[in-house]
Amino acid sequence: xxxxWNGWLAFGVVWALTLAPGFTLLWKYKxxxxxxxxxxxxxxxESRIPRREDRATLVLFAHPQCPCTRASVAELARLMAQLxxxxxxxxxxxxxxxxxxxxxxxxxxxxxxxxPGVTVVRDGDGVESSRFRASTSGATVLYDTxxxxxxxxxxxxxxxxxxxxxxxxxxxxxxxxGKADRSDAPVFGCSLRHAGRPSPAxxxxxx
Amino acid sequence: xxxxxxADLAAxxxxxxxxxxxxxxxxxxxxxxxxxxxxxxxxxxxxxxxLALFFSPYxxxxxxxxxxxxVWAAVFLGAAICAFPVALAIRRAGWVVTRHVxxxxxxxxxxxxxxxxxxxxxxxxxxFGSLGILAFYRDWxxxxxxxxxxxxxxxxxxxxxPESVYGIASPEWWRFLEHVFWVAFSVVFLAMSCxxxxxxxRLIAERGAHIEALSEAEWRRSSVLERxxxxxx
Numbered sequence: 001x002x003x004x005w006n007g008w009l010a011f012g013v014v015w016a017l018t019l020a021p022g023f024t025l026l027w028k029y030k031x032x033x034x035x036x037x038x039x040x041x042x043x044x045x046e047s048r049i050p051r052r053e054d055r056a057t058l059v060l061f062a063h064p065q066c067p068c069t070r071a072s073v074a075e076l077a078r079l080m081a082q083l084x085x086x087x088x089x090x091x092x093x094x095x096x097x098x099x100x101x102x103x104x105x106x107x108x109x110x111x112x113x114x115x116p117g118v119t120v121v122r123d124g125d126g127v128e129s130s131r132f133r134a135s136t137s138g139a140t141v142l143y144d145t146x147x148x149x150x151x152x153x154x155x156x157x158x159x160x161x162x163x164x165x166x167x168x169x170x171x172x173x174x175x176x177x178g179k180a181d182r183s184d185a186p187v188f189g190c191s192l193r194h195a196g197r198p199s200p201a202x203x204x205x206x207x
Numbered sequence: 208x209x210x211x212x213x214a215d216l217a218a219x220x221x222x223x224x225x226x227x228x229x230x231x232x233x234x235x236x237x238x239x240x241x242x243x244x245x246x247x248x249x250x251x252x253x254x255x256x257x258l259a260l261f262f263s264p265y266x267x268x269x270x271x272x273x274x275x276x277x278v279w280a281a282v283f284l285g286a287a288i289c290a291f292p293v294a295l296a297i298r299r300a301g302w303v304v305t306r307h308v309x310x311x312x313x314x315x316x317x318x319x320x321x322x323x324x325x326x327x328x329x330x331x332x333x334x335f336g337s338l339g340i341l342a343f344y345r346d347w348x349x350x351x352x353x354x355x356x357x358x359x360x361x362x363x364x365x366x367x368x369p370e371s372v373y374g375i376a377s378p379e380w381w382r383f384l385e386h387v388f389w390v391a392f393s394v395v396f397l398a399m400s401c402x403x404x405x406x407x408x409r410l411i412a413e414r415g416a417h418i419e420a421l422s423e424a425e426w427r428r429s430s431v432l433e434r435x436x437x438x439x440x
Contacts, residue, residue: 015291022284029276067263071325096270157370161326194269
């Protein structure tokens with residue numbers, strides 16, 4: 001009986017010692033942000049995305065196959081439900097030229113297109129994401145009516161994790177009060193970088 | 208004097224018989240529930256793998272894809288969660304330790320499902336559903352173990368990585384209590400229900416023991432009468 005008890009105890013210890021690092025690794029993966037290069041301080045003049053002058057413009061860059069970006073799109077839907085009348089949003093979806101048609105019909109595209117106040121556009125070879133220096137899916141930029149950068153970062157708290165986040169709260173605060181404790185937040189998602197993508201534009205300090 | 212002592216012995220026998228019936232019934236319930244959870248956990252494991260393969264099969268670096276961490280987590284972490292409780296349920300069904308390990312593992316399943324579904328608020332209902340199923344044991348300490356696991360998870364993650372639980376970097380220290388409160392809220396009522404079920408089981412056991420004792424006494428009396436009748440004839 002005692003031998004059996006010791007056997008189960010050893011099994012339990014091994015179990016706990018396996019699960020603890022397992023969950024820790026999973027948490028670490030989810031908490032590891034993607035690359036952030038810093039968005040241009042002013043709306044890039046060469047961008048083909050129209051900027052509104054009567055309300056702030058938000059642009060979210062997405063990789064159509066990135067499962068983590070579903071959470072960013074879900075958070076964008078929450079944001080638009082709260083601030084629809086004070087915000088115009090674009091979801092810019094990466095479309096490298098040499099990939100299959102399945103990149104166009106992803107559920108991410110459909111989910112984004114269903115959000116009121118959001119327009120979805122295709123980003124051929126990542127030209128627009130490069131102009132805005134967005135290198136991680138889920139990267140979100142917010143510009144005011146004069147084209148000045150208000151916020152650049154992610155709107156989820158972890159990789160593919162829905163719920164409140166610092167980025168989302170900062171955007172809300174910027175739209176409602178014009179100020180926030182910070183103007184950035186980590187971005188969690190798949191990389192938008194690929195061969196054939198133009199090099200990101202250098203940061204311009206002036207318009 | 209002799210009559211009183213016979214009555215006492217008869218009453219004691221009934222009490223003992225009721226206790227035996229009660230314990231046998233309880234063991235039958237916990238053994239069945241242990242085995243039920245073993246099957247449920249294997250089902251949860253397969254479901255987790257299907258979920259990961261369907262919703263997040265790949266992570267992407269531009270045009271290059273790799274198998275998503277969720278798939279590995281569902282396969283290996285899921286298998287690890289199942290291993291100990293399922294082994295216990297097969298080899299040591301009915302053991303007290305078995306149901307407490309199962310309660311802890313079931314809460315770990317909730318945590319893994321929440322990860323795999325990207326923190327969707329709907330997946331958090333798995334915690335409450337699991338508490339309801341754990342109440343099958345009719346053993347409130349099992350619910351307490353599950354609650355402690357949820358509280359521990361929220362406390363540790365709230366200290367180490369608060370954004371993963373609350374979405375903000377510096378929540379109030381007591382914030383985890385808010386989440387634990389709602390778990391405790393359901394656990395309190397489930398525990399009350401468990402205690403009530405146990406009382407009813409005890410009552411059923413006592414009635415069964417009484418009926419058994421009466422029918423045995425009746426059988427003995429009728430046997431004696433039959434023998435007397437035979438002798439008289």
